[in-house]
Amino acid sequence: MSVLLLLILSCGLSVVGSSMTIRVSICSLCLWLQDGQSAEVVSNEMANRMSLFYANPTPMLKTVSDSTSKFVEENKEIPLENTADILGTLAELCRTMIDTPAYRDRFQSTETVLFCLQVMVGNIILYDHTQPAGVFCKKSTIDVRQCVKLLRDTQEEIPAQQGAIESLINALRYTTKHLNDETTPKQFKQLLA
Numbered sequence: 001m002s003v004l005l006l007l008i009l010s011c012g013l014s015v016v017g018s019s020m021t022i023r024v025s026i027c028s029l030c031l032w033l034q035d036g037q038s039a040e041v042v043s044n045e046m047a048n049r050m051s052l053f054y055a056n057p058t059p060m061l062k063t064v065s066d067s068t069s070k071f072v073e074e075n076k077e078i079p080l081e082n083t084a085d086i087l088g089t090l091a092e093l094c095r096t097m098i099d100t101p102a103y104r105d106r107f108q109s110t111e112t113v114l115f116c117l118q119v120m121v122g123n124i125i126l127y128d129h130t131q132p133a134g135v136f137c138k139k140s141t142i143d144v145r146q147c148v149k150l151l152r153d154t155q156e157e158i159p160a161q162q163g164a165i166e167s168l169i170n171a172l173r174y175t176t177k178h179l180n181d182e183t184t185p186k187q188f189k190q191l192l193a
Contacts, residue, residue, distance in 0.1 A: 058175055061122060065129045065175075072130050080131070087127040088141030094120035095147050098154065110158050114165070117154060120147060121168045125175050134178025136188045148172065148191050 056062050072083055094116045097103045107113055124142055128135040135142055148169070155165040173192045178184055 058171055061125060061171065061175060064122070065126055068126050069129050083130050084127060084141060087123045087130070091120050091123035091127065091142045091147065094123070095143070095150055099146070099150055110161055113154065113158065114161050117151060117165065117168055121151075121171055124172065128176040128178055134181065134184070135176065136178055136181075136184045144188060145191060 068083075072078075072080065098113055098116050098120075104113070124135055124144065124147060127140070127142055131140070133139060135144055151165055151169055155162050155169075158165070169192070173179065179188065179192065
């Protein structure tokens with residue numbers, strides 16, 4: 001087990017970004033140990049538990065969020081409001097497209113609705129990571145209450161996509177930066193509880 005710990009520490013936790021990477025590393029380590037040393041073979045269940053502990057739940061979103069935050073920090077000459085306007089507009093545009101029957105009726109598949117919800121949630125999370133006060137403050141250009149309501153309503157309307165939409169709600173719960181801040185109104189915490 002100490003060899004596994006050494007492998008993880010040498011890679012750096014930030015590099016170990018997905019459960020597949022961890023699984024491959026664990027399997028490689030087990031084969032290496034079997035060749036030269038006596039060791040316990042890590043079962044699939046144990047490998048899965050370990051990957052849940054080390055892997056980021058949304059590695060792609062984390063990468064985009066980190067890159068966007070870095071861009072905002074490095075380009076101080078671009079007003080922060082511009083970034084907020086773009087992210088807020090995209091999130092609200094997606095919400096409006098799904099919430100307005102005249103627009104939603106144009107969608108031919110539930111996958112299109114799900115895609116719009118994914119873009120909406122992604123923009124909400126990016127907004128929260130790039131804005132100092134976050135998305136849950138009064139000055140936010142995104143109506144988070146309406147977005148979460150739309151997610152829950154859509155979850156009931158499209159039973160086949162319930163798991164995917166629940167994952168989007170969980171992404172808001174667990175990957176937003178300011179949800180658990182003391183300054184976040186309790187109504188948002190209760191909304192995503």
